[in-house]
Amino acid sequence: MRMKSLALAAALSLSVTLPAAAEPVKVGMITTLSGGGAGLGIDVRDGFMLAVKNSGNTDLELVVEDDQQKPDIAVQLADKMIQSEKVDILTGIIWSNLAMAVVPAATAQGKFYLSPNAGPSALAGKGCHENYFNVAWQNDNLHEAAGAYANDAGFKNSFILAPNYPAGKDALTGYKRFYKGDVAGEIYTQLGQNDYAAEIAQIRASGADSVFFFLPGGMGIAFMKQYAASGVGMPLIGPAFSFDQGILQAVGEAALGVKNTSQWNKDIDNPANKAFVESFQAEYGRLPSLYASQGFDTANLILSAMGKASVGDADAFRAALEEADFDSVRGSFKFASNHHPVQDIYVREVIKEGDVFTNKIIGTALKDHADAYAAECKL
Amino acid sequence: MSGAVTNIRSGARREWVINLVLLAGLGLVPLWAWFADAPFTITLATRAAILALAGTGLNIALGMGGLVSFGHAVFFGIGGYAMGILASHAQNYDPLVQWPVVIEGTQFMPVIWIVAILAGAVAALVIGALSLRTSGVYFIMITLAFGQMFYYFAISWPAYGGEDGLAIYVRNGFPGLNTLDPIQYFALCFAVLLVVLFFNARLIRSPFGLALNAARQSTQRVEAVGMDPFRLRLAAFVLSGAITALAGALFADLNRFASPAMFSWQLSGEIMVFVILGGVARLCGPLAGAVVFVMLEHFLGGLSEYWHIFLGLLLLLVVLLAKGGLIGLLSGRGAAHG
């Protein structure tokens, strides 16, 4: 549970361009900084801090704590942030299950919650809340885009697999929502499973023409390495999570050429993104990841709202957030009625630049894509 | 010889003083926090009280019965889900059972507790009846494996949220109390802890406690006086599971959330850590351990991302050097047994 207060040096205020906010805003970030999933949380945090630093705005005070990827710790930290730190805005949670534990209670207590990563369907549909904003995606989005891409690529018979947990089920549902071809086979694997020999054998025997998989973290690394070794040559499609900058180096050659869907890539051509990629590399000495871009956008969204309204006036501040008047690194970005993004989702291909594995955008899967649950939301 | 007797007595007296100080401290700090308007301190104290309760449950099996259960998170999780399932059905006005009789969910804590206790006891009966066929290392490994089985089941079973867990948006109710008020919920949990500790203190002195204690030291001895060590241990395991399940229900209510993480083997390990850190087979050992653990988690966690290293080192030192745990260290009463 690292606590990091950001008191920014006055020297940075040279670059202040935003009008000074009426009152300071305290942001509590609960994210995963230790354990196996720490890489994602660290990127969100770093992206967020970079945006604050680049803005030079000293009125945003950030408190960061580590949830250890445990729901009960996350809830405890949310209580602490609200009760002791008296934060105005909460953000930072990576995992859907932690978000489900924290978000409803936090928004019910009148706090704003801005999600930099998780977007469970329950919070996008019936469970939506006026104070909950998702700056990343609804969980289904990238899978839906993968389904759309599979149609464009002419795949007629997909084999699909995901871990047996809610996000995994959402993934396969999301893919099938847009994919029009046949399903050659559908497998739910065990969460945390590291050996996919049995599944790959079934893929080989299924006669499919493509494989869609959603296996976040180490599961995806294991799957891709084993898939490449098996000699089953059908093309792979997946959401960006298994092809992210942080994880891609561990997959290596096995990922080369794989198509994946993402709302961001480092080669999106706009000034905000260029500045982001350059300053991130300068600051941290590594390429930014998807998660870093989401953290960066989240901070900029808050900063933009701070310039328009005081956080003490919840209605005005909410209206300012809804406008989403900031330069997103993704280019166009706006909120749907349920406070989830409406954005383009791209198809990327894994390439090798020198020694580094990375992604390049090869097309757009879905334009101005919103999620499927907005209609259920009564906002 | 009489000198040794006096030593035991004075050590015991000092342990009682330490227990009272501990309990008073855990009761008074939140009270102070309440006046000082530091609600998070109350939340931490509540967490400590509930974890202490879970540890107290384990201590019956571990301390009195000598049963090294590495799967107590099973019962903790069952308690949590008993609360989650009942409350979520009540929250959605969706009966729990439609046939043959309609059973509604409930957000009434006493009922939830009873269900948690019963569910924990039944699970402990089944797991215990299987695991107690073995002993020693086998028992450790088997309880660990059963814990893992429940964990995977909870993650992959879709009906109650799977890995996402079950969120309850309003804390369940208790007659005459506003449970959402941190200090009132703390008082409730603290009261439950006191009741269980009182029961536990009686249990240690009871015929059952005497027999169980003897069975830990010598199976042959209790057999030779005509008692069935298997039944004694199974009863202890069931009691132990029931109490830990109650703690799980309270814990889920504290967080308004039940999740498969409550079943994880790390949690089993942590419950065991409370017991050892404080002192095995000591009435307030789990309490001392839980308080220290929560404080470490809070303060050490604030110092370093890698605080687990320090926790590990501390634990190692306690195991290697201070056999009686913290209470043993403070009361000068070495190991509680052995």
Next chain:
Amino acid sequence: MADQHTLLPVLEARSITRTFAALKANEDVSIDLKQGEIHAVIGPNGAGKSTLIQQICGTLAPDSGEVFLAGENITPLKAHQRARRGLARTFQVSALAMEDTVLENAVLGALGAQSGAGVSVMGMFSSALGNRALRDAAMEALLRVGLRDKAQVRTAQLSHGERRQLELAVALTLKPKAFVMDEPMAGLGASGSKAMTEFLDRLRREAPILLVEHDMDAVFALADRISVLVYGRIIATGTVDEIRADAGVREAYLGEDA
């Protein structure tokens, strides 16, 4: 002695055989114990005496053969069920609750003598040491073996001899039909052995004793009958004089050990 042979034995083992891998620990061993007698089992180390006791008391199942207590076939019963039916055992290496006090150990025995003890709701709420009847029964047994003054001492602090006495006290609280004692004299010293011998001499009137013992003075002083176990087989059973005179015994056992 003649009339005793007509009585039904209190404890009887019939044709007990038990093998460990290739080793025959007990082969067709039959032995009985009649009301009022001390029946000693002697034999060199490794002769199978401990194996025999374990099978009689139920901690080891025989490959074949049966055990009867007061006419009831107790072969299928477990150790604690046999104890409950009135078979009291003392151990060669003390099996006491070492961390508990002497009194607590004795109370445990008294508790075992109560019906339905152990797992019961009352058994979890009442106080064991606060129970008058249990305490009295325990103190009486401690008084008989001479440990009354040590009631509050932790058992681990007792001397070896005192632990033997406590073993005996716990067995007494059970008010059994028969005693099975595994080397009660071991580690007692000369005066201790003498006291124990006198005690057992009187005890046989309460219940007969199956006595496994290495101390030949005690055996010859106490035993009504002696059985000699060698290489898992009983080679002779008889009175002290008969055994002294038995050529086979002299050769197999006394020749090397007496």
Next chain:
Amino acid sequence: MSPILFIEQLLNGLQFGIMLFLMASGLTLVFGVMGLINLAHGSLFMIGAFAAAAVAGWSGSFLLGLAAALAAAAAAGVIIETVVIRRLYNRDHLDQVLATFALILILSEGTRWLFGSFPLYLERPSWLAGPVTLPGGIEYSSYRLALIVVGLAIAAGLFFLVTHTRLGDRIRAGESDREMIAALGVDISKLYTIVFALGAALAGLAGALVGAIQSVQVGMGEPVLILAFVVIVIGGIGSIKGALIGALLVGLTDTLGRFLLPILFGTVMDPASATAVGSALASMAIYMLMALVLLIRPQGLFGGAP
């Protein structure tokens, strides 16, 4: 379901089982000889994988990586044994569990501190990268086939070591009577260190071999450790033969369960819920197997009295 698919799944189960054996044999040796339960065995698995990834990444040679894994895990084993474990032999199992649990915390976070929070890259060697065609037209990953061969060779070597060498004599003597081998003048603390290091090296090797087809990350050892416990419970503690049979049983049950149960449920319900229910039950299959073995033989298939 074609026979080829079924045979391929059998091979998968075999390969999984053999990797579990490498873990379980070390655990069971350490328990058999020293009477120690070592939860940190999974950390040694992780150390092997990290060492292999680091050295293979630096040198570009997979074999060097394997050697590094063996060396690092054995060295870690020696250090852990002499600093901590040695003090635990005469303690009860509870102390052993707690101390080795503490070691997990220290080793996991220590590794994360050294190597960072992202998974590391470790790739199988190029000469084992592709598939091979087996008789009958079965196409199978050459690396997995190599794992089966290497694993079986190690199992055979281990049997030879235990039954035909002086070290093996001592190990067996240590299992049956600890005072005896001390009385025979064997340096018991050295023997313990060697056995512990041997177990550690086997775990480290397993970590490196598996790491090449899975992901090398902190916390990778504990799930395998728990499976190894299941293996030992099934096979019987202290028995290498039991560890081998138990590991193969667990490997086959898990692989075939994951494969067959959804198909089985698919005959009575719709495909989506069949896969969900089937895989939920498949994740519990090996624990059911364990419970079954416990009911029939509490001491495990090849164990002595429990």
